[in-house]
Each structure stands twice: as structure tokens, then as C-alpha cells.
Amino acid sequence: MSRTILVLPNDDLENINGLFEIIENIGGAFDLILIGDSGYLQESNFKVPDKIQSIHHFHDLSMSQPLGFGRYSKSLAEFIKQQSYSLVISSANEDSNVLLPSVSTVLDGSCMTDITSLNEKADRFYVTRFVYNMNIIAEFELCRRPVIVSTSHRSSTSKWVPIKFLKKTNHFFPATDENWFSGLESETITEVDGLRNAKKVLVAGRGVSGKKGYDKVAEISKLLNAKTGTTRPLVQEGIAANHEMVGSSGVIVSPEKCLIFGSSGAAPFAFGIDKSQIIFGVNNDPESQLFRFCDYGIIDDCSLIISELLKLLQPFNG
Amino acid sequence: MIRILICFAVVHDTENVLKSDWENLTSQNPGIEHSNMIIDTYDESALEYALQCKEMASKVTCPIHLTALTIGQSLSATIYQNLFAVGIDRVVLLKEKAPVSFCPSRISRIIHKFTCDERFDAIFMGQQNSITCNGQTGIRLSNLLNVPLISYVNDVVFINNKFHVKTKKRLQYTRAVIEQPAIYCFFNAERSYLRMATLREKLKVQSREIDVFDVDKTFDQQENEINLISLSYNPVTRNCQFINGQNAGEKAQVLLSLFMKD
Amino acid sequence: MDTRNSHPQVRNRTYFIEILPPKIDSDKLLDDLDLFSQKYNRVLKSGFCACLTDNAMGKLSYQPIEVIQELELNSKPDQVMIHLTTFHTLTQIHEILDFCLDRNIFNLLVVTGDGSPRLPKLSLTDMGAVGSGKKNVTSVELVKYIHLKYPSKFNLGVAFNPYEPFAGEFAKMEAKVAAGASFIVTQPILAKNENLDVLLAKYADMPVILDAWMSKNIHLLSEAVGHLLSEDGAYDPIANLEAIHKWYPQCKICLTQLNFKAQFHLLDPDMTSFEW
Numbered sequence: 015m016s017r018t019i020l021v022l023p024n025d026d027l028e029n030i031n032g033l034f035e036i037i038e039n040i041g042g043a044f045d046l047i048l049i050g051d052s053g054y055l056q057e058s059n060f061k062v063p064d065k066i067q068s069i070h071h072f073h074d075l076s077m078s079q080p081l082g083f084g085r086y087s088k089s090l091a092e093f094i095k096q097q098s099y100s101l102v103i104s105s106a107n108e109d110s111n112v113l114l115p116s117v118s119t120v121l122d123g124s125c126m127t128d129i130t131s132l133n134e135k136a137d138r139f140y141v142t143r144f145v146y147n148m149n150i151i152a153e154f155e156l157c158r159r160p161v162i163v164s165t166s167h168r169s170s171t172s173k174w175v176p177i178k179f180l181k182k183t184n185h186f187f188p189a190t191d192e193n194w195f196s197g198l199e200s201e202t203i204t205e206v207d208g209l210r211n212a213k214k215v216l217v218a219g220r221g222v223s224g225k226k227g228y229d230k231v232a233e234i235s236k237l238l239n240a241k242t243g244t245t246r247p248l249v250q251e252g253i254a255a256n257h258e259m260v261g262s263s264g265v266i267v268s269p270e271k272c273l274i275f276g277s278s279g280a281a282p283f284a285f286g287i288d289k290s291q292i293i294f295g296v297n298n299d300p301e302s303q304l305f306r307f308c309d310y311g312i313i314d315d316c317s318l319i320i321s322e323l324l325k326l327l328q329p330f331n332g
Numbered sequence: 333m334i335r336i337l338i339c340f341a342v343v344h345d346t347e348n349v350l351k352s353d354w355e356n357l358t359s360q361n362p363g364i365e366h367s368n369m370i371i372d373t374y375d376e377s378a379l380e381y382a383l384q385c386k387e388m389a390s391k392v393t394c395p396i397h398l399t400a401l402t403i404g405q406s407l408s409a410t411i412y413q414n415l416f417a418v419g420i421d422r423v424v425l426l427k428e429k430a431p432v433s434f435c436p437s438r439i440s441r442i443i444h445k446f447t448c449d450e451r452f453d454a455i456f457m458g459q460q461n462s463i464t465c466n467g468q469t470g471i472r473l474s475n476l477l478n479v480p481l482i483s484y485v486n487d488v489v490f491i492n493n494k495f496h497v498k499t500k501k502r503l504q505y506t507r508a509v510i511e512q513p514a515i516y517c518f519f520n521a522e523r524s525y526l527r528m529a530t531l532r533e534k535l536k537v538q539s540r541e542i543d544v545f546d547v548d549k550t551f552d553q554q555e556n557e558i559n560l561i562s563l564s565y566n567p568v569t570r571n572c573q574f575i576n577g578q579n580a581g582e583k584a585q586v587l588l589s590l591f592m593k594d
Numbered sequence: 595m596d597t598r599n600s601h602p603q604v605r606n607r608t609y610f611i612e613i614l615p616p617k618i619d620s621d622k623l624l625d626d627l628d629l630f631s632q633k634y635n636r637v638l639k640s641g642f643c644a645c646l647t648d649n650a651m652g653k654l655s656y657q658p659i660e661v662i663q664e665l666e667l668n669s670k671p672d673q674v675m676i677h678l679t680t681f682h683t684l685t686q687i688h689e690i691l692d693f694c695l696d697r698n699i700f701n702l703l704v705v706t707g708d709g710s711p712r713l714p715k716l717s718l719t720d721m722g723a724v725g726s727g728k729k730n731v732t733s734v735e736l737v738k739y740i741h742l743k744y745p746s747k748f749n750l751g752v753a754f755n756p757y758e759p760f761a762g763e764f765a766k767m768e769a770k771v772a773a774g775a776s777f778i779v780t781q782p783i784l785a786k787n788e789n790l791d792v793l794l795a796k797y798a799d800m801p802v803i804l805d806a807w808m809s810k811n812i813h814l815l816s817e818a819v820g821h822l823l824s825e826d827g828a829y830d831p832i833a834n835l836e837a838i839h840k841w842y843p844q845c846k847i848c849l850t851q852l853n854f855k856a857q858f859h860l861l862d863p864d865m866t867s868f869e870w
């Protein structure tokens with residue numbers, strides 16, 4: 015039975031290379047299902063590993079359906095069944111994490127999103143993923159076929175061969191005509207201050223003790239040419255603005271350096287900082303979960319560290 | 333009468349579990365039995381929005397009835413009394429001895445069976461469970477019931493006998509009026525906490541009881557699509573190096589030099 | 595043995611005694627309510643003043659007014675003080691204030707509060723303070739607001755933290771007094787304190803109530819004073835209370851975390867009337 019990689023419109027080259035890397039340890043030949051007309055298809059440097067045998071390009075007609083995948087997942091499920099894929103792997107994002115379980119349900123297979131590893135032993139598939147608010151890693155066997163998984167593994171590798179040598183088949187999904195809703199409207203959320211793409215980010219958590227502490231963190235940010243983010247309690251207390259909230263409900267930052275003051279490192283917050291290259295954390299509780307996410311930690315009262323940083327940066331002020 | 337079913341899970345409150353508490357972990361059990369049990373935070377949003385819809389409906393002629401449903405061995409009085417106190421009309425426990433945490437298809441089949449016996453106009457639930465992170469129950473249930481699924485629900489209001497929904501996915505809000513029975517999965521909703529009951533509301537419901545039904549035995553015989561092999565402590569996602577010093581000044585100095593280094 | 599005789603300095607004084615309403619997530623609510631009413635009635639009967647907290651240390655609890663109302667407790671003027679934080683809706687604030695007036699509860703300790711993501715928060719718009727240059731509502735805005743909406747009705751206290759840097763804390767105190775504060779309550783006192791001495795000299799006409807920490811839990815005390823205290827030397831709450839009387843004989847004292855079983859009788863409570 016064959017396997018396939020599924021590439022969705024919002025995936026970028028790093029997602030796709032991440033998927034290629036994951037399948038390196040998995041036997042068998044793979045197909046590549048590309049959905050939509052994303053930029054990577056036009057890129058001459060889009061490359062695929064030897065394992066990829068053919069490409070199916072689905073020209074998107076109803077992926078733009080923003081409320082759910084409806085009949086779209088049924089069409090995709092039908093195609094997967096037709097091709098007898100035993101494994102479908104895609105990168106994890108808001109679309110795939112709904113689409114894949116939907117497809118799996120139709121096919122009565124096994125599905126797991128956000129896996130961190132995938133292994134095949136004696137024709138059985140094993141995956142790992144974080145559970146218990148990221149405190150625990152669980153290993154599962156996915157028992158039914160097809161096995162459908164998503165992973166957030168990314169890679170910037172460029173060792174594959176160019177796409178042009180491969181056979182490509184075009185497909186068109188029927189446009190779906192959904193009548194269970196009316197008055198559909200969409201609005202793009204505008205980003206206020208570039209926190210998302212900042213190279214340096216400072217985060218004020220609840221431990222900074224109120225507005226004064228937050229203001230001091232903002233002052234340090236300015237002096238360090240960084241952006242200021244915050245955790246949810248400060249937003250709810252009206253100290254910081256909603257667009258400054260970092261985390262799963264707020265902004266996911268990916269700076270080179272991220273410095274966090276007085277946060278407990280709760281999972282929804284940690285989700286928002288984990289893509290940072292180097293994370294520094296200050297917390298007065300040596301047991302704090304925050305340090306699990308840090309490359310460098312300071313166990314101390316953050317108001318003292320903040321004051322000292324301000325003193326050290328005074329010469330640069332003005 | 334509009335009937336909303338709200339599915340909720342009762343889970344360990346991991347925010348108050350210390351690092352050292354995870355030392356009791358075994359390959360099949362997280363070992364945090366002593367930790368507080370709470371309603372999963374995503375499900376809290378679903379419950380809160382259902383209550384808001386009920387409030388909106390009470391101002392017009394079409395009342396809303398709320399049934400909150402959970403699956404498990406038991407349900408603590410503190411939790412269900414609180415649900416009654418805030419305005420949930422009925423609380424149902426589908427009693428299941430076997431653990432269901434990592435069995436999304438089984439959970440959805442159990443809920444499906446319950447919903448076949450009773451009619452609901454809307455099903456609200458958290459999109460994910462913060463412990464198992466399955467994120468599949470709503471999706472599977474939508475397929476079993478053959479009703480539309482709305483994921484990433486951020487806000488719902490009830491106007492003119494219809495649910496008006498707002499979803500938030502990536503950098504986009506989408507709004508629509510829902511014309512049919514549907515499943516609403518809440519994710520990072522604007523109101524993420526269930527309201528608090530007043531003391532008077534709490535005292536009024538002290539003697540109220542929940543409906544308990546045993547889960548059909550046939551569910552035990554069906555093979556799970558996912559098997560938990562083992563649990564292990566997530567050591568650290570990064571290897572934290574501590575910056576030491578005689579005082580805060582010294583630590584700040586090292587911190588600053590590392591932060592400024594290219 | 596009657597341990598009262600060993601502590602003559604703490605007896606027959608006027609005390610404010612902090613009582614915490616039951617927590618929201620209590621799994622023995624009825625027992626907790628019963629205990630609360632026993633403590634409350636005991637404090638009032640003894641002629642002391644009961645200080646009822648508002649979600650103390652951010653731990654979600656029932657509101658003092660709900661507990662008084664549901665348990666049908668009596669309140670004597672001057673013998674009940676209610677804490678009020680900024681973590682309420684405006685409607686709740688008015689409900690609380692109207693209830694207090696109705697029950698002759700005139701003493702309120704207004705604090706910004708620790709809050710919790712689950713609690714609502716007053717906005718500057720609620721307080722009519724938009725354009726004041728402030729970013730969020732503190733006790734200053736709330737004190738001002740209460741005086742504006744309920745002129746001359748309440749006796750409003752504010753908090754003083756002697757462990758905060760001097761200049762900032764005094765600037766805050768000036769703003770609180772200018773807003774209409776008429777008494778001051780401190781953080782737990784553990785030694786003679788320079789900042790406190792300056793406060794007492796500066797606000798000599800204003801009642802200053804000193805907090806005495808009555809529990810042996812050093813960890814919680816560290817949280818209350820905002821710095822880590824050594825856990826080696828066992829903390830003796832009664833000795834500390836005696837010392838506070840000695841250091842600051844002119845001040846009234848509020849007992850926090852009082853152990854009603856083991857400590858209340860030491861106060862030899864037999865006050866005929868409560869005097870501020």
C-alpha cells in the first residue's frame with residue numbers, strides 16, 4: 015500500500031521540507047498531494063526526495079470555505095481510499111488539524127495531530143506527541159488504516175531534487191454548495207505593532223507586579239530595540255493591550271531572543287514563545303514551569319532584575 | 333424550546349502541578365491523582381457561551397434549555413452544583429468505567445448514542461481537551477450525526493431564534509448565521525471562563541441531582557483506533573542554564589550581555 | 595494552663611480581625627459558612643471589628659456582602675470593615691455600596707487587589723477617569739469615585755506597603771489621601787520600620803492600622819510582604835504582636851490569619867465598645 019504527503023495552501027517550504035525529513039525513516043513509496051495554487055509550485059527550487067513517485071495537484075475550489083471543510087473532506091477521503099493510501103502525513107496547522115480528523119472519520123482510520131515523531135515497526139505505526147499541557151510525552155500506536163497524522167516539524171534543508179522530473183496529475187474537486195449557513199462575512203485581523211515578526215521580544219508576566227512593572231519592561235524593550243508582549247492576566251487587568259498578548263490565543267512570536275519576566279510558563283502561553291531561537295526567563299520560583307522552556311534562566315525577584323537592567327541601560331537612554 | 337447540549341470533560345488542573353509532582357508518573361498513569369479536577373478550559377468557554385445564549389433567549393419568546401454532559405466514572409458535587417448554580421438546566425453523567433481519555437472515536441460514539449435518544453438543536457464543546465489534546469471529538473460526532481461542524485468558534489450570540497457565530501482562524505474572523513442544527517467547537521474564545529455562581533445561587537441548588545446513565549457495554553468490545561503505549565515526562569524542551577551571581581546586579585549584567593550578543 | 599497570663603501586653607486591646615469568606619471552589623461549603631459565621635459572631639460579640647476580605651491574595655471567594663446576607667448576620671456600625679478591590683463590575687460595586695449603607699457598614703478598605711483572570715475589572719470609563727493619564731483603575735480612582743457617588747457616606751481606608759521603595763509609595767499615598775482616604779492599613783509589620791515611622795509622622799491625624807501576621811506560615815507571609823523570609827528562625831506571631839504594641843503604642847492593630855482556636859482567647863476579649 016502506498017503512502018502520501020498532503021500539502022495544504024498555507025504550508026511553506028519549511029513545512030514541506032519538514033515532512034520530507036520525517037518520511038526519510040519510513041519505508042515505501044510516497045505520493046505528494048498538493049492542494050491549491052500556492053507560491054511554492056512556481057518556485058524553480060521546489061524539490062522533492064527520491065521517495066516521492068508522483069504528484070497529484072488538486073486545484074482548490076472549496077478550500078476557501080472558512081467555516082468547516084464539509085463535503086470537501088469527503089471528496090478527499092474518497093481519493094485516499096481510491097489510492098489505497100495506508101499513511102497520510104501533513105503539516106500541523108489550523109486547517110489540517112480539522113481536515114485530517116474529518117477525513118479519518120469518513121475512512122474510519124486512526125488519526126493524530128501535532129505528532130513529534132513517527133515510526134514504523136513490523137507494519138505498525140507509532141507516534142509521539144505532547145499531552146497533559148505539554149508536561150508529558152505520550153507514545154501511541156495508531157491501529158487502524160489509513161493512519162493520518164500531522165506534524166509541526168519544519169526544516170530548511172535543500173538536499174532534494176527539483177520537481178520537474180516528476181509526473182503530475184491534475185484533479186478538480188467539485189465546488190461544494192453549502193446551505194446550512196447564511197450571511198457569510200470575513201474580516202482580516204490587522205496586526206498592530208509587528209510583535210509577531212519582531213527579532214527581539216520582551217514579555218511581562220503577572221510577576222512584574224502591575225502596571226509599573228509592565229511600564230519598566232516596556233522601557234527596557236525600547237532601549238533594546240525590542241517589542242513588548244505580555245501574558246493574559248495583564249491584558250485582563252487592563253494593564254496591557256489585547257494585541258500584546260503572546261500565546262495560543264494571542265500572538266505566536268518567533269524572535270531570535272525572547273526575554274520573559276514573571277510568567278509561570280503555562281502551556282497556552284508557552285505555545286506562543288516556543289518558536290523563539292533563544293529564550294531567557296526570570297522567575298523567583300525555582301520550580302517554575304517557565305524554566306522548562308528557557309535556554310537561560312534567572313531565579314530572582316524580577317523587579318530587582320528589571321531595575322538593574324534599567325540601570326545598566328541608562329547610558330543608552332536618550 | 334431550543335435545546336443545547338454542552339459536552340465537557342473533567343481533567344487534572346495541571347497549572348498547579350509542580351515539577352516534582354510528575355515524579356510519580358508511570359508508563360500508563362500520570363501519577364497526579366491528588367491534583368485538582370476541573371472542567372477543561374476549552375469546555376468552560378462552551379458552557380459560558382451556552383449560558384449567554386440562554387440569557388439572550390430568555391429576553392424573547394424562545395427559551396433555551398441547557399444539558400451539560402460528561403463521560404466518566406463519577407462527577408464531583410462541587411462541579412455539578414456549580415453548573416446548576418450558574419444556570420445549566422440538566423447535568424448528565426454517562427458512566428463509563430474504562431478510561432476514555434485517549435479514545436476520541438469511542439467518546440464520540442458514546443455521545444452520538446445519547447444524542448440519538450434525545451433531540452438537540454446545537455451541540456457546544458471545546459475544540460480540544462487540554463490533557464489529551466485529541467481535538468477530534470466534535471469532528472467525529474459531526475460525521476456520525478451528519479450535521480455541520482463549526483470549528484475555531486470565537487463567539488456566538490443568539491438573535492431572532494438563530495445562532496450567529498464568529499470564528500477566528502489565523503488572522504481572519506468569519507461571521508455567519510447558522511441555519512441548521514450544528515456542532516460548535518470553541519477554541520480561544522473571547523470569553524474563556526465559565527461565570528462564577530453567587531452564594532445564593534449555590535445554596536439554592538445544594539440538593540439537586542444529576543442524571544446518571546451507564547454506557548452501553550457494546551462500546552467496550554469495539555477496538556480503539558489509538559492505543560496508548562507509554563507516558564514519559566517531557567524532560568525539557570530546552571536545557572535551561574541558570575545565570576548565577578552574588579546579587580541581582582551581577583545576574584542582570586550577564587543576562588544583558590547574552591541578550592545583546594549577536 | 596491559662597496561657598493568657600503569659601501575654602499581658604496583647605489583652606484588652608481593640609483589634610481588627612481579618613476573616614476570609616469561604617472559597618468559591620470549596621467542597622464543604624456549608625461547613626465553611628458555618629465556621630465563618632462562628633468566627634464573625636465571636637469577633638463582634640467580643641467587641642472587635644471584623645474585617646472581611648475581597649478575594650484575598652487573588653483566591654476566588656464569596657463576597658463579604660453575600661455571606662452576611664445569606665447567613666443573616668448582624669452588623670454593628672464600626673464593628674465591620676469590608677475590603678473592596680477594583681476587580682468588580684460597576685454594577686457589583688454599587689450593589690456592594692448600597693448593601694453596606696443599608697447595613698450600617700461604613701468602613702471600607704479600598705485596594706487595587708490581586709485580581710484573577712476570572713474576575714471582571716473596573717474600567718477608567720466606569721470611574722469617569724478617561725483622560726486622567728492613567729492606564730488602569732487603582733484604589734485611587736475607586737476612592738474618588740465612591741466619594742463622588744456617595745458623598746460623606748463612607749470612611750475609606752487605603753493600603754500602605756512599608757516594603758516598597760520610599761518615594762513611590764509616598765507619592766501613591768499622597769494620591770490616595772487626596773482622593774479622600776481617611777485611614778491607612780499596612781502590610782504585616784515584623785520590625786520597627788523607617789518608612790512606617792515617616793508615614794506616622796506625616797499623617798499623624800489619620801488612624802493607621804498595623805497588620806500583625808498571626809500565622810506561622812512563613813511562606814504566605816513572604817508573599818504578603820513581597821520578599822523572601824528565612825524559614826530557619828521559627829516565627830512567633832504572639833511575640834511579634836507584643837513587639838508591635840511596644841514599637842507603635844499609638845496604632846491599632848489588625849490581626850491577619852488569626853487562629854481562632856489557639857489564639858483568640860489570648861486576646862482576652864471583653865470589650866464593651868469598639869473605638870477607632
Ligand SMILES: Cc1cc2nc3c(=O)[nH]c(=O)nc-3n(C[C@H](O)[C@H](O)[C@H](O)COP(=O)(O)OP(=O)(O)OC[C@H]3O[C@@H](n4cnc5c(N)ncnc54)[C@H](O)[C@@H]3O)c2cc1C
Pocket residue numbers: 218219220221222244245246247259260261262263264265275276277278279280281282283286296297298299302314315316317373374520521524711
Ligand atoms: C483556552 C485558554 C487560552 C489561553 N491563552 C493564553 C494566551 O494566549 N496567552 C497567555 O498568556 N495566557 C493564556 N491563557 C492563560 C494561561 O493559562 C495562564 O493563566 C497565563 O499565561 C498566566 O500568566 P502569567 O504566567 O503571567 O501568570 P501566573 O501564572 O500568575 O504566573 C506568575 C509567575 O510569576 C512568578 N512571580 C511572581 N512574583 C514574582 C517576582 N516578584 N519575581 C519573579 N517572578 C515572580 C510566579 O512564581 C509565577 O510563576 C489561556 C488560558 C486558557 C484557558
